[in-house]
Amino acid sequence: MSAITGDRHLRAGPAVAVPKLVTMGSPAVEMIDLVKRYGGNTAVNGLTLSAGRGAVTAVLGPNGAGKTSTVEICEGFRRADSGTVRVLGLAPTAAELRARVGVMLQGGGVPPAMRCGEWLRLVSRFYAHPLDSRALLGRLGLTEHARTPCRRLSGGQQQRLSLAAAVIGRPELVFLDEPTAGLDPQARHACWDLVAELRGAGVSVVLTTHHMDEAERLADQVVIIDRGRVVAEGTPASLTGAERQLRFRARPGLALEELLNALPSGSAAKESPAGHYIIEGLVGPELLATVTAWCAAEGVTADDLRIERRTLEDVFLELTGRELR
Numbered sequence: 001m002s003a004i005t006g007d008r009h010l011r012a013g014p015a016v017a018v019p020k021l022v023t024m025g026s027p028a029v030e031m032i033d034l035v036k037r038y039g040g041n042t043a044v045n046g047l048t049l050s051a052g053r054g055a056v057t058a059v060l061g062p063n064g065a066g067k068t069s070t071v072e073i074c075e076g077f078r079r080a081d082s083g084t085v086r087v088l089g090l091a092p093t094a095a096e097l098r099a100r101v102g103v104m105l106q107g108g109g110v111p112p113a114m115r116c117g118e119w120l121r122l123v124s125r126f127y128a129h130p131l132d133s134r135a136l137l138g139r140l141g142l143t144e145h146a147r148t149p150c151r152r153l154s155g156g157q158q159q160r161l162s163l164a165a166a167v168i169g170r171p172e173l174v175f176l177d178e179p180t181a182g183l184d185p186q187a188r189h190a191c192w193d194l195v196a197e198l199r200g201a202g203v204s205v206v207l208t209t210h211h212m213d214e215a216e217r218l219a220d221q222v223v224i225i226d227r228g229r230v231v232a233e234g235t236p237a238s239l240t241g242a243e244r245q246l247r248f249r250a251r252p253g254l255a256l257e258e259l260l261n262a263l264p265s266g267s268a269a270k271e272s273p274a275g276h277y278i279i280e281g282l283v284g285p286e287l288l289a290t291v292t293a294w295c296a297a298e299g300v301t302a303d304d305l306r307i308e309r310r311t312l313e314d315v316f317l318e319l320t321g322r323e324l325r
């Protein structure tokens with residue numbers, strides 16, 4: 001674990017010493033043809049995926065795609081209508097899993113009336129070899145709130161407490177549902193460090209997120225789901241591919257058909273979102289020269305002109321579309 005340096009309110013603490021696992025048999029989580037309906041709404045629609053042991057698996061998807069429903073079935077909080085789920089090789093409701101699996105619910109899920117430190121100590125008593133609750137509070141910047149009732153914690157502080165509760169039992173597998181939603185940058189980095197450390201110790205992590213940079217940074221495997229089905233999966237690098245794009249910003253509404261006529265055949269140009277231009281194709285000196293010459297002829301200053309690989313966000317938007325859900 002790297003020390004958290006230059007950090008205003010999150011202090012580096014003792015490393016989370018989790019035993020290195022050697023079991024590599026069945027996947028940490030495996031589901032086949034999972035279906036979950038709420039009345040007439042099919043939230044999970046035949047979902048099949050597998051999350052590797054000792055790996056970080058990020059589940060991405062638009063609002064309402066079925067991520068939380070899927071994760072809550074794995075956590076044993078919801079029942080699937082059909083399909084198979086195995087968590088560490090067991091049924092999600094198996095009593096044995098309580099000591100082996102850590103869960104961070106979306107939106108905290110901390111008890112409002114209990115004091116922060118008291119609650120974490122209570123949670124730690126369910127485990128045979130818990131981490132030190134005080135050290136963990138310190139690690140997540142919550143020491144000064146140890147005596148604060150949970151309801152008085154800010155949303156971000158509740159999230160951090162919930163994260164602490166998910167890992168305090170030194171689990172083999174952790175489910176983190178949008179762990180960094182609403183966290184400030186310091187807390188987000190502390191969370192990332194913690195996840196990276198868990199992974200380093202061989203813990204399997206399944207997390208949901210809307211932050212593509214988070215998935216790119218943390219995940220060994222990314223699963224993109226939409227309308228309750230897997231639409232893509234792979235490593236971040238395999239999903240984004242090696243192709244490069246030329247990007248620039250300029251005033252909205254440039255005549256891209258004209259630019260396309262000037263570009264080598266096989267090129268593509270799009271404005272997405274307004275004022276942000278992406279040129280795809282054989283990105284090299286010729287294409288760069290053509291684009292800059294065309295911009296000059298149009299009296300357009302191409303700001304932030306750069307060549308880079310597609311991002312996970314590009315892939316995500318291509319696969320799941322741009323309309324709001």
Ligand SMILES: Nc1ncnc2c1ncn2[C@@H]1O[C@H](COP(=O)(O)OP(=O)(O)OP(=O)(O)O)[C@@H](O)[C@H]1O
Nearest residue numbers: 038041042043061062063064065066067068069070
């Ligand atoms: N308890 C419930 N009762 C009825 N419908 C539900 C319930 N929970 C979820 N849904 C519906 O199921 C669908 C999937 O919801 P879910 O929370 O699993 O999606 P999600 O991918 O986690 O979304 P988000 O990114 O917004 O958190 C949505 O249409 C949602 O309205």
